[in-house]
Amino acid sequence: MKISPRDKTFIIAGVVAIGLFVCIKFIIFPAFDSFSRQRENLVFKETAVEKYSRIISKQGELQKKLKLLKKDEIKLNNSLLKGETASLSAADIQKSIDRIATSSTIEIQSVKIMDSDKRGEFVTVPIQVRFTSDLTRMKNFIYSIETSQKLLTIPKLKISVRNRRDPKEIIVTMVVCGYMKKEAKG
Numbered sequence: 001m002k003i004s005p006r007d008k009t010f011i012i013a014g015v016v017a018i019g020l021f022v023c024i025k026f027i028i029f030p031a032f033d034s035f036s037r038q039r040e041n042l043v044f045k046e047t048a049v050e051k052y053s054r055i056i057s058k059q060g061e062l063q064k065k066l067k068l069l070k071k072d073e074i075k076l077n078n079s080l081l082k083g084e085t086a087s088l089s090a091a092d093i094q095k096s097i098d099r100i101a102t103s104s105t106i107e108i109q110s111v112k113i114m115d116s117d118k119r120g121e122f123v124t125v126p127i128q129v130r131f132t133s134d135l136t137r138m139k140n141f142i143y144s145i146e147t148s149q150k151l152l153t154i155p156k157l158k159i160s161v162r163n164r165r166d167p168k169e170i171i172v173t174m175v176v177c178g179y180m181k182k183e184a185k186g
Contacts, residue, residue: 079151081125081180086116089125093178096150097129104141106133114175118182126177132162138172145176153177
């Protein structure tokens, strides 16, 4: 069988086209896809390295913040009541109130331990205190409670006058709350 020069040209062109197609399909496109994946992977890794570098560069600052938070935690723990139960903590509050009352020259007439209440990770331990005083001593008493080493708050305060014609003497009924960590279960 004899192949004409024109058919040879078509056959050569066809073989070149098939070779070019195979080369493009199985060599160039996979190489290009591999290059694109490697480039994307490289960009991802560069971003991750930058992120970790920023975190590492902030390590000193984060260590300082952690130390401050630990100091705040110690300060908070020292201001909490130390009793293992709410009843023991109420006794601790009562001792603190008695000390404050003595320093403010106030005589406590009655103390009532109230039911404790859970608030998040803490337990509020309230006691109700009743006494007779004048405004100056009462103000000093409240100031001493608010600024005591223990975390004490006054959520309720009731003031009434004993004699309306001579309102120097007042009757004060207040609830003083202290805070403790929740009792451990088990």
